Amino acid sequence: xxxxxxxxxxxxxxxxxxxxxxxxxxxxxxxxxxxxxxxxxxxxxxxxxxxxxxxxxxxxxxxxxxxxxxxxxxxxxxxxxxxxxxxxxxxxxxxxxxxxxxxxxxxxxxxxxxxxxxxxxxxxxxxxxxxxxxxxxxxxxxxxxxxxxxxxxxxxxxxxxxxxxxxxxxxxxxxxxxxxxxxxxxxxxxxxxxxxxxxxxxxxxxxxxxxxxxxxxxxxxxxxxxxxxxxxxxxxxxxxxxxxxxxxxxxxxxxxxxxxxxxxxxxxxxxxxxxxxxxxxxxxxxxxxxxxxxxxxxxxxxxxxxxxxxxxxxxxxxxxxxxxxxxxxxxxxxxxxxxxxxxxxxxxxxxxxxxxxxxxxxxxxxxxxxxxxxxxxxxxxxxxxxxxxxxxxxxxxxxxxxxxxxxxxxxxxxxxxxxxxxxxxxxxxxxxxxxxxxxxxxxxxxxxxxxxxxxxxxxxxxxxxxxxxxxxxxxxxxxxxxxxxxxxxxxxxxxxxxxxxxxxxxxxxxxxxxxxxxxxxxxxxxxxxxxxxxxxxxxxxxxxxxxxxxxxxxxxxxxxxxxxxx
Amino acid sequence: xxxxxxxxxxxxxxxxxxxxxxxxxxxxxxxxxxxxxxxxxxxxxxxxxxxxxxxxxxxxxxxxxxxxxxxxxxxxxxxxxxxxxxxxxxxxxxxxxxxxxxxxxxxxxxxxxxxxxxxxxxxxxxxxxxxxxxxxxxxxxxxxxxxxxxxxxxxxxxxxxxxxxxxxxxxxxxxxxxxxxxxxxxxxxxxxxxxxxxxxxxxxxxxxxxxxxxxxxxxxxxx
Numbered sequence: 001x002x003x004x005x006x007x008x009x010x011x012x013x014x015x016x017x018x019x020x021x022x023x024x025x026x027x028x029x030x031x032x033x034x035x036x037x038x039x040x041x042x043x044x045x046x047x048x049x050x051x052x053x054x055x056x057x058x059x060x061x062x063x064x065x066x067x068x069x070x071x072x073x074x075x076x077x078x079x080x081x082x083x084x085x086x087x088x089x090x091x092x093x094x095x096x097x098x099x100x101x102x103x104x105x106x107x108x109x110x111x112x113x114x115x116x117x118x119x120x121x122x123x124x125x126x127x128x129x130x131x132x133x134x135x136x137x138x139x140x141x142x143x144x145x146x147x148x149x150x151x152x153x154x155x156x157x158x159x160x161x162x163x164x165x166x167x168x169x170x171x172x173x174x175x176x177x178x179x180x181x182x183x184x185x186x187x188x189x190x191x192x193x194x195x196x197x198x199x200x201x202x203x204x205x206x207x208x209x210x211x212x213x214x215x216x217x218x219x220x221x222x223x224x225x226x227x228x229x230x231x232x233x234x235x236x237x238x239x240x241x242x243x244x245x246x247x248x249x250x251x252x253x254x255x256x257x258x259x260x261x262x263x264x265x266x267x268x269x270x271x272x273x274x275x276x277x278x279x280x281x282x283x284x285x286x287x288x289x290x291x292x293x294x295x296x297x298x299x300x301x302x303x304x305x306x307x308x309x310x311x312x313x314x315x316x317x318x319x320x321x322x323x324x325x326x327x328x329x330x331x332x333x334x335x336x337x338x339x340x341x342x343x344x345x346x347x348x349x350x351x352x353x354x355x356x357x358x359x360x361x362x363x364x365x366x367x368x369x370x371x372x373x374x375x376x377x378x379x380x381x382x383x384x385x386x387x388x389x390x391x392x393x394x395x396x397x398x399x400x401x402x403x404x405x406x407x408x409x410x411x412x413x414x415x416x417x418x419x420x421x422x423x424x425x426x427x428x429x430x431x432x433x434x435x436x437x438x439x440x441x442x443x444x445x446x447x448x449x450x451x452x453x454x455x456x457x458x459x460x461x462x463x464x465x466x467x468x469x470x471x472x473x474x475x476x477x478x479x480x481x482x483x484x485x486x487x488x489x490x491x492x493x494x495x496x497x498x499x500x501x502x503x504x505x506x507x508x509x510x511x512x513x514x515x516x517x518x519x520x521x522x523x524x525x526x527x528x529x530x531x532x533x534x535x536x537x538x539x540x541x542x543x544x545x546x547x548x549x550x551x552x553x554x555x556x557x558x559x560x561x562x563x564x565x566x
Numbered sequence: 567x568x569x570x571x572x573x574x575x576x577x578x579x580x581x582x583x584x585x586x587x588x589x590x591x592x593x594x595x596x597x598x599x600x601x602x603x604x605x606x607x608x609x610x611x612x613x614x615x616x617x618x619x620x621x622x623x624x625x626x627x628x629x630x631x632x633x634x635x636x637x638x639x640x641x642x643x644x645x646x647x648x649x650x651x652x653x654x655x656x657x658x659x660x661x662x663x664x665x666x667x668x669x670x671x672x673x674x675x676x677x678x679x680x681x682x683x684x685x686x687x688x689x690x691x692x693x694x695x696x697x698x699x700x701x702x703x704x705x706x707x708x709x710x711x712x713x714x715x716x717x718x719x720x721x722x723x724x725x726x727x728x729x730x731x732x733x734x735x736x737x738x739x740x741x742x743x744x745x746x747x748x749x750x751x752x753x754x755x756x757x758x759x760x761x762x763x764x765x766x767x768x769x770x771x772x773x774x775x776x777x778x779x780x781x782x783x784x785x786x787x788x789x
Binding site: 350351389454 | 567568575577578581582585589592593596597599600602603604606607608610611613614615616617618619620621622625626629630632633634636637638640641643644645647648651667706707708710712714715717718719720721723724725726728741743744745746747748749750751752753754756
């Protein structure tokens with residue numbers, strides 16, 4: 001199908017019977033509309049976020065002081081296993097998928113995803129997979145308890161015989177298939193359904209990240225699916241891929257897991273980088289600084305991320321340290337490009353600190369802290385001290401909180417008006433931000449020190465009086481603030497839905513095509529499209545190219561670096 | 567901040583100091599720019615449209631070069647320290663270390679064995695200023711031999727015996743852990759390291775007395 005056909009071949013007017021979404025719950029359950037599926041993904045993954053958060057709160061309660069007070073060791077091991085699994089597979093990736101579902105067709109000026117029914121199938125596979133993982137808690141031995149990394153031989157049937165492990169494998173495999181199908185769908189949409197004028201270098205940068213992430217998913221997810229089925233074969237068919245007694249090798253599992261697992265971190269992070277890259281220019285009234293450099297950086301991060309996996313395995317003594325240290329440190333360069341691009345987009349801008357922007361800037365700060373400990377862990381000699389300690393826990397939570405939580409809230413506050421036609425409360429949103437920001441730092445900053453002092457991760461309990469007590473207590477107390485912040489967000493949703501104030505089509509003076517249609521958009525998205533002559537078609541419509549309608553064409557900066565000039 | 571008690575660990579501590587300084591430097595630059603951009607951009611007010619800037623190649627090359635240079639320095643220093651750490655003196659003492667669910671067994675030359683007992687963590691007695699090679703093995707799941715005071719850890723992987731060589735250079739007693747999740751009682755797989763004078767070590771090896779007693783008690787109740 002040619003892009004031109006995609007734009008014109010749609011019902012023309014509101015009120016057309018073909019333009020009405022199905023009514024009621026049945027309408028939502030049977031929908032193939034990308035916007036509804038997107039909202040379903042966002043809602044479902046947020047529910048999983050709350051579940052994963054409750055598991056974490058139980059862990060922090062247990063660790064508040066030495067000794068076992070609330071849960072036994074085995075239950076504790078289940079808590080962190082399912083916490084990690086839920087947050088990575090059932091919250092962070094699907095949340096990005098939800099935003100992408102809603103936004104990518106709008107961003108490229110298309111009426112829907114390329115394969116709407118496949119899209120619905122992906123969502124339901126994901127929901128099923130999530131429930132299968134959680135159902136482990138209902139089995140007699142409880143849920144999987146060998147860590148979200150599932151290292152062998154601990155995860156084989158000799159040491160973890162319960163059905164929880166099999167449910168964990170099956171559930172993750174299902175969500176992996178869902179992600180793979182979505183990746184195919186998104187790539188087809190961007191490649192095949194772009195509106196006339198929407199060249200690749202005019203794509204919104206969020207959509208660019210989804211293009212790159214979709215390629216990463218196609219490379220990484222089949223590997224984890226294969227590894228999981230090999231593990232399942234070990235557990236149920238005595239296959240001995242990974243068991244040394246049968247001639248297998250536990251190190252092979254680690255290679256396969258991390259060949260998926262490290263790209264996975266960027267599969268989570270890149271879409272949220274994209275979210276922030278959409279938001280900061282709007283609230284700075286500047287084009288994004290160095291559009292093409294950001295695209296190239298995104299591609300480089302993805303490419304490098306496929307070469308770094310064994311930096312998770314320095315302490316095995318079974319890998320080439322120098323190679324993996326070097327490739328890991330290389331990633332700091334494109335990541336640095338992105339951080340500088342965000343900062344220099346704000347530089348010289350006229351800033352508005354509405355809640356989305358507050359979260360976007362909070363994201364930069366939180367992600368920076370996590371980003372700075374990353375290169376440290378890439379150095380084998382230092383990693384050998386802090387590997388598998390709370391230093392790593394702090395590092396990954398700063399990275400993942402920054403991206404999947406702070407940037408997620410930035411995106412939800414930003415696009416909520418487009419989702420539902422009304423804004424979330426600004427006052428509540430700002431209070432929530434400060435609770436979350438302060439709470440996160442109280443929880444995770446002390447964990448760096450805990451790790452340096454030697455406290456291993458995945459410890460249900462710790463010895464008293466060797467420097468772990470006070471910091472653990474702080475870390476647990478901070479959890480209360482995070483819980484309040486999440487609660488406040490739910491209150492905000494309820495309050496703003498009860499007394500909705502219509503937001504209008506373009507409440508933030510946005511740049512990209514989703515702001516050129518109504519809020520919420522009609523079933524087929526656009527009745528007409530503005531001309532697309534840059535990466536900011538809606539900006540151009542409002543101000544003229546580079547604001548010349550307002551400023552008489554005053555333009556600063558280096559033209560050679562411009563990717564999005566008409 | 568790190569205060570290790572081995573020849574190798576001191577290199578790790580130096581490396582950490584460098585990494586902390588470098589990271590703090592980067593943080594100050596980035597957060598400083600962010601703060602200035604925020605203050606200036608907010609003061610300007612949001613009513614008007616500022617001049618539109620799409621990029622600045624010179625600036626982009628500057629920070630790409632800066633980030634690449636810093637990464638290269640960290641990479642080089644990491645290799646340099648690793649080479650120093652790996653450059654061990656000849657071994658004076660060999661100890662066979664076995665990790666298992668959930669305890670440790672240390673076997674010394676001459677057949678002296680120390681192992682975990684219910685309610686009591688084992689004590690790994692070592693002589694100061696002598697180079698020790700640990701022969702590490704596990705026959706069940708993966709464990710990790712982690713003495714925070716050595717600033718080092720080495721995994722024990724079934725089917726892959728591994729060696730670890732260290733030279734403790736300060737007397738004292740330290741808590742140590744299993745650092746790789748190994749099942750229900752992972753958090754109880756602790757042990758103590760007692761670094762004593764060479765004379766005291768020889769006496770202990772011969773008689774079992776004079777060191778390693780009064781072990782760090784197993785502080786947690788059994789599950």
